[in-house]
Amino acid sequence: MTSIHVLPEARVPDPAGPSEAPVASGHRTHEVTNQSPPLVGHDVFGADAALVETLARVVGDPGNPGNARDPGDTAAGMHEADRARLGELAELGRLAGSQQAQTWADQANRFTPQLHTHDRFGHRVDEIELHPAWHELMGVAVRHGLHAAPWREEGRHPHLLRAAGFYVWSQAEQGHGCPISMTYAVVPALRLQPELADRWEPLLAARSYSPGSQPPHTKPGVLAGMGMTEKQGGSDVRANTTTATPDGSDGFRLTGHKWFTSAPMNDLFLVLAQAPGGLTCFLLPRVLPDGTLNSWRIQRLKDKLGNRSNPSGEVEMDQAWAQRVGPEGRGVATIIEMVAATRLDTVLGSAALVRRALTEASWHAAHRRAFGTVLADTPLMRSVLADLAVEAEAALALGLRLASAADAAARGDEQARALRRIALPLSKYWVTKRAPTLVAEAMECLGGNGYVEESVLPRLLREAPVNSIWEGSGSVNALDLLRALGKEPAALDAWLAEVGLARGADRHLDNAVQAVLALLADMGDPSTAQASARRLAEQMALVTQAALLVQHAPHCVADAFCAGRLGPGATLTLGTLPRGLDLAGIVARATPTLG
Numbered sequence: 001m002t003s004i005h006v007l008p009e010a011r012v013p014d015p016a017g018p019s020e021a022p023v024a025s026g027h028r029t030h031e032v033t034n035q036s037p038p039l040v041g042h043d044v045f046g047a048d049a050a051l052v053e054t055l056a057r058v059v060g061d062p063g064n065p066g067n068a069r070d071p072g073d074t075a076a077g078m079h080e081a082d083r084a085r086l087g088e089l090a091e092l093g094r095l096a097g098s099q100q101a102q103t104w105a106d107q108a109n110r111f112t113p114q115l116h117t118h119d120r121f122g123h124r125v126d127e128i129e130l131h132p133a134w135h136e137l138m139g140v141a142v143r144h145g146l147h148a149a150p151w152r153e154e155g156r157h158p159h160l161l162r163a164a165g166f167y168v169w170s171q172a173e174q175g176h177g178c179p180i181s182m183t184y185a186v187v188p189a190l191r192l193q194p195e196l197a198d199r200w201e202p203l204l205a206a207r208s209y210s211p212g213s214q215p216p217h218t219k220p221g222v223l224a225g226m227g228m229t230e231k232q233g234g235s236d237v238r239a240n241t242t243t244a245t246p247d248g249s250d251g252f253r254l255t256g257h258k259w260f261t262s263a264p265m266n267d268l269f270l271v272l273a274q275a276p277g278g279l280t281c282f283l284l285p286r287v288l289p290d291g292t293l294n295s296w297r298i299q300r301l302k303d304k305l306g307n308r309s310n311p312s313g314e315v316e317m318d319q320a321w322a323q324r325v326g327p328e329g330r331g332v333a334t335i336i337e338m339v340a341a342t343r344l345d346t347v348l349g350s351a352a353l354v355r356r357a358l359t360e361a362s363w364h365a366a367h368r369r370a371f372g373t374v375l376a377d378t379p380l381m382r383s384v385l386a387d388l389a390v391e392a393e394a395a396l397a398l399g400l401r402l403a404s405a406a407d408a409a410a411r412g413d414e415q416a417r418a419l420r421r422i423a424l425p426l427s428k429y430w431v432t433k434r435a436p437t438l439v440a441e442a443m444e445c446l447g448g449n450g451y452v453e454e455s456v457l458p459r460l461l462r463e464a465p466v467n468s469i470w471e472g473s474g475s476v477n478a479l480d481l482l483r484a485l486g487k488e489p490a491a492l493d494a495w496l497a498e499v500g501l502a503r504g505a506d507r508h509l510d511n512a513v514q515a516v517l518a519l520l521a522d523m524g525d526p527s528t529a530q531a532s533a534r535r536l537a538e539q540m541a542l543v544t545q546a547a548l549l550v551q552h553a554p555h556c557v558a559d560a561f562c563a564g565r566l567g568p569g570a571t572l573t574l575g576t577l578p579r580g581l582d583l584a585g586i587v588a589r590a591t592p593t594l595g
């Protein structure tokens, strides 16, 4: 049966459209109440107590510069370059929480990149059209030195401060973090070929965003990408079939394909190919010095679950010109230098996603009432939010510790280098794997609103899984942990020294360290213990996080993490923290305020 609804005359829409946007008073059915106000204008850096406290402890407090603990700092307490970066961070934090940044993020993900393979006359152009909002996001990131700047700029803590900036700005939008991260990461690999590093590092580190198809050497700043994955193998890059033939001068000609190449419109790429001496790393410019296009043909863009602002392409090369980076036959060892740095960013990016999701969830719960009570004050919602908050803080603690280890390693600290070797794969494994679960739980805190695009949570949830896939998926990182244990005894020593700093502070943590040692002993030879690799990575990550929180976070956070994740009956199900903890204190620390 059909029924016909006739609008009363006064409600018939004007075909010319409404003269002004309809307002609630024009509707008689209801008033809008009990919706949370928009979270706009929140200071993403200043409101993040865990971040601010960590930087004050490690770098120093700009308001009280004498308190920096790093023995290398100047008498004034803080290196001028670090002070300047802290100032930029404060600015970035305010921008990340602004309406402007939210609009850019929304537009860059709704108006997705378009590939133009040919011009109207049939010439190959391989151009990607990107929304202006993408360029705005990129411009901010480059101006704030979130790309390769820390490799060239002064300061005691350039990598830590850059990590803080990457984490803060990633809370505005994640997709553009991919080319920013690859540009950051290309430098250590390039340094294995010093004449190429000398040539390109200044442009990679320049704080000048310069998109477009010009010869890279004519640009004020360039961006980099990487081409490893092929159709027949991504984790197993030794299966690459792209060939590299010496061209008789200082170059090679590459022929083959790359199944995933993100930001294929960037200027320079590290590409793996089979040279006569074996799998080798190459530097390939998209535009050749004479201004013609290299043979870098973008065949298609991937239609992805998330990460939609960032183009990821399939690329073919037919005699593309490239230069060798690192020794011939040592391609994996060379490009792994790049992958190590992008892995750090997957940890920071996941921490940022979780933090943004928590911010939205705690804000909503602080303003929404159900059954006569503010949601955040109900015992169970408080438990969920507190659980999210302690994991968010633990994820950040791990990411920042890795970044400060990168600073120390760059200064020649061997123990920091060994710690990074072991802590990176376990952190990449665990933090990126937890992110989708944590973001989904935060989404549920917003109820139905959370499932709706305008809430931003759907974008965060779509984004979350990619960090545990690219740059080495979960199992590949768990196996890399075993490799570190098997090949570098100093790495386990460094880890034990790191978690040993918290010895005696929490009985659950002490027991968990013993449990890791027992698991290691039980596994026997780490190289043959693959089936236990994930369990080991998980336990070691939780212990590392707990050790950091016990030393540096407020008691309420550390106690909840140790009891909830390591204590008897510990579970990873959110909202199940044991009784007797200061959950209200944790939630208050995590809830944003305006002004």
Ligand SMILES: Cc1cc2nc3c(=O)[nH]c(=O)nc-3n(C[C@H](O)[C@H](O)[C@H](O)COP(=O)(O)OP(=O)(O)OC[C@H]3O[C@@H](n4cnc5c(N)ncnc54)[C@H](O)[C@@H]3O)c2cc1C
Binding pocket: 225, 226, 227, 228, 229, 232, 233, 234, 235, 236, 260, 261, 262, 263, 304, 307, 312, 466, 469, 470, 471, 472, 473, 474, 475, 476, 479
């Ligand atoms: C959005 C996006 C962007 C990307 N951008 C780039 C890019 O710019 N450049 C680039 O080179 N690549 C890029 N990649 C590719 C990405 O790095 C690979 O997809 C990833 O490394 C996994 O490789 P694969 O897809 O071939 O899967 P496979 O290697 O086939 O792995 C499939 C599964 O098997 C598991 N596995 C593999 N080996 C083992 C083992 N020994 N034991 C147990 N399990 C194992 C993996 O963990 C995974 O779960 C991108 C991917 C995505 C999704």
